[in-house]
Amino acid sequence: MTTSFQQKAGFWRATAAAVFALTAAIAPISAHAGEDLDAIVARGVIKAGVGTQPGFFAPDSNGVWKGFFVDFGRALAVTVFNDPNKIEFTSSSPQQRLPALQAGEFDILLSGVTQTISRSFQLGFHFGPTVFYDGQGLLVRKDVGVTTGAELDGATIGVQSGTTGELNIADFFRKNGKTFTPVTIEDTNEFLAALESGRVDAITQDASDLGIKQTQLKNPEEYILLPERLSKEPLAPAIRHGDDRWLEIVNWTVWATIEAEELGITQANVDDFLTSEDPLIQRFLGTNTALGQAIGLDPKFAYNIVKAVGNYGEIFERNVGKDSVFKWERGYNSLWTDGGLLYAPAWR
Amino acid sequence: MTAITEPGRHRPGFLHVLRHWLGPRPTAQFALLFAAIGLFWWFGANTLETMARAGINPGFDFLNRSANFEIGETMIPYSSADPYSRAILVGLLNTIKVAILGCVLATVLGVSLGVARLSGNLLLSGLVRWYIEIIRNTPLLLQLFFWSALTKALPAPRQAISVGDNAFLSNRGIFVPGIIVDNASTAGWIALLVLTILAIATFVGLTRTANLTFWRGTGVIAALVIATALAFALTGATARFEIPALGGFNIRGGYNLSPEFAALLIGLTVKFSAAIAEIVRAGIQSVDRGQWEAARALGLHNGQIMRLIVLPQALRVITPLITTSYLDLTKDSSLAVAIGYPDLVNVINTTANTTGQALEALAILIGVYLALNLSVSAMMNQYNRRVALRGTVQR
């Protein structure tokens, strides 16, 4: 039915006006979008994306987030707000975490993201310092009877979607001229269930992750974590391109925990160092110069971090090391002075 | 012979047609159109700016880059060295596969249920009614999760439930015996395609001239099978019959339906069979009861009445509604992403994730679904014209 009416015009004019008015109303917001640090300060809380994996990141029975990566988030909240609780953790699946960071849903990803060149160049992410050096491993059912990854020709392997693991395992088999059938699974717990039920012969993931997962299986002794590592997995905090100050805050927060360990400063003894005559320690703790002030930080931010969450060694041992149920060795994640890879730039 | 110009209405000029189409208030319309374009322009500009800030280069170059991820099930050869475009094609084919099978199975089950619902038997129709109510009033995604959990709960390959040692049910999938073709060349596949089209054309021809009988139909199918076998043999392909058996890590041989595919197919079939059953029931009930009585008076028996009198009329009601169901099924096959079947959405998702080209990837996704939808509805419209009463459907 098509009939014409004179009065239509008034309406369409009004609609057009409304559209323009709406456009005009939204437009001014663009003026202050983009500066991540400003947005964080204005909001009063950092939004961090994490995963769910006891030891790395998991809420305890009271709903308080605990874990290795969570502690670095808390250190960051201390740097910005001098309050370890001004950070909001949200669990995000590997499949969704990168788009979510890109979309601005998080200010930082602390979900054990592997630093890769394509993520830097193509996805537009900056990475803070590596907080955990890892490599991809294979957790295999013992009854499959293999001792190296190359023997898994024709096997069905569980991969977690959205991780570098999905890509590395394809490379690994391609390199060796072998084939496998991938089963992509998003949820961590279903990932484990697939291995237990025999849906897959093996699962692949960062070896540290697999180590934790093995302890969660019903009969951990029925599985073996193959010794070979398929890849380098430097796990680092990730942020979007676009705000250099925010990147530097992430960098120096992580380095502060490493430097503190190197200087022997711990949560327990940090107050004793306040009176230290060592100029390096004075600079580090901000007792005579204010190195952080240029970008608006508390001059004593490093002191605050150590006081609130401790140094790198303490964070490691508390969550995944000897003071935890996992009892991991430090390995590569030791100070350079102990033969590891942790090395903070100069505090000058 | 002299050309006779038909006297009659003067054909209106293009401008006149345009003006008539545009109707009143052309300026306001253009203003609104430009406002809409402007709004999208603004969205686009913002998006480009955001992408530039994040250091992402807009464009479709990524399609030619190596995808670097494996896909669990593929209908065409695919390896992680292939480009993203091929990965997306693999996903699309998987979507089409499940959509076509889903439509066919849902129709078969739905029609049976619809007829069962109308059977005079109170117990059966009551049972079917409950089935339909439960299926229709719970979310499809929930049903998919349920089927997915069910397939995962099947035993591991070594403890697989075997059906007469020929077929196996395990949490790696359903394994059935099948004919495996080796060394099939492209020519062979093209021959198969052409022959299938020929066979369908023959069927259509026979139906239209009312010459289709059981034996002729069987003859056409037999001819198709023989011709295909010959075509494959001529192009150097070999076929063998394989029975699945436990070997290595897995059950090998025959055809394998992965648990994810099986869960998706069962879920879509069950969900849409309920919708189709209701459509069929409504269609059959739309035919006046008097027609049954009149036909009985002519001495036709129930089967004949159904086939010759009721169904042709019911189809007029059923076809447009069932088209909507097919379109919905195709769209809802996108829920595959939630249960891990590598359909188009799943591959697009991984692509967006690894390349960061979310905008482009989603544009491809929406474009493909629109094209799929439009082609299904075009085909069904064509069919609808054929079953509709002459003169009721405008061209």
Next chain:
Amino acid sequence: MTVPAVNLPPPKPQDWRHWRQGLFGTPLNTFITLATLAFLAWVVPPFVRWAILDATWIGTADDCKAATGACWAFVTAKFNFILYSFYPPALHWRPMIAVVLLLGLLVFTAQPRFWRKETLLLWIAVPVISWLLLAGTVIGPTVPSNQWGGLPITLLVAIVCFSLAIPLAMLLALARQSSMGGIRTMSVVYIEVMRGTPMVAILYIAMLILPMMLPGGQLIDKIGRAMILITLFWSAYVAEVIRAGLQAIPAGQYEAARALGLGYWRIMRLVILPQALRLVIPAMVNLAIGFLLATSLLAVIGVFDLLNAAKTAAVDPNWLGFYDESYLVAATIYFVICIIGSRYSLWLERYLRQPR
């Protein structure tokens, strides 16, 4: 013109005879009855054994794993989680009130005697109050939206998006019927593109593209973004239903109203739309039921709606693998709401057909 047949109700047979006829009337019927009974005998006992006889009613996950039947202890332990997801347990009274308010709104509106303009105010007030309750804006502490979940989210998204989609859909439907080609084309393109796109893709746009498209788009949280796009998406479907209503209004109505000297908007507002909407109310209720079920797709973008909460409950490491029980609970909730809705729709259809 045919004379419509007088539809007399069939003579009601005596009950037992009706049943005997329906079950054993003919040999074929008897066979079908027996076959159906055999099928039931095959299906029902194992289910009863699983659901009742072998079930674990109270206990821990280990008790359940030892038993072969259903684990209802899981439901007892996880019921609040399925209903409210990650909402802080101490504050569960807030989402509970929100659910009561939202369901109350539906029940209230379902009664034709409350179909007045004032009810529209409730449709604004109740969702806003529910939102404020969940957020804790007025009565602290505030709860960020990433902790909302379960049934309140399912209801809130369904109700808010559907009610916002209706006015939009009216404009789209009128535009599609307009005599102005440009307007008509824009409306058709919008409606067909929306209807040709899967909802999953729409949700991905909400999650990935919307924040890039709007400056400051990341300031809107994920649920808010999803709701914006779901509203736009549903409006296309609602528009098609309203269009069917518009097409059913005879042309004489337009002409008569015009003859009275009414303008387009007054004709639409006073004459056409009230009749058209009244015609499509039952269809709208059915559409709303479909939409309520469709909100479960929010799980795909990681919003913890009722279904996702149920799924997450079953992957809790302490209670891993009780999918069937968890899904059964969620399915029951959806089923109860929707079956009431569809029965209501049938009743409404009869009610509206009554002459008055």
